[in-house]
Amino acid sequence: MDVFGLLDEKLRASLVEKGIIEPTLPQQKLIPLILNGDDVLLLAPTGSGKTEAAILPVFSKMLSEAGQPISTIYITPLRALNRDMLARLIEYGKAVGLSVLIKHSDISDKERREIVIHPPNVLITTPESLQIML
Secondary structure (H helix, E strand, O other): OOOOOOOOHHHHHHHHHHOOOOOOOOHHHHHHHHHOOOOOOOOOOOOOOOHHHHHHHHHHHHHHHHOOOOOOEEEEEOOOHHHHHHHHHHHHHHHHHHOOOOOOOOOOOHHHHHHOOOOOOOOEEEEHHHHOOO
16 A cells, blocks of 8 residues: 555655655554554664654644644654754655744744744654643
């Protein structure tokens, strides 16, 4: 089954532009489950497409449900991982019209104000930063 065919058309076009034609095994298994609203836990090696397996169906659902600002919070255990994820998620977000920002203790006051004034559709953060926000 072509699980990419289950995704929003704009996301599919973004994948083609990146040269991603065939889904990896984690993507094949997870995309349908996440689109169905199932809870999942993925353990897979580096470079196996975990990020896309997790975020593409979430972005697709956000597009179909016209979510409000900060309708998705992406929590990673480390700030370094946040920064690694940010560029990729921004790229996918731009392709489909979703904004992505990062929140952790190292961001500037200007960046913090931006999150409050113009909340993103997707906020990437750590558990500690999320606890402070709540």
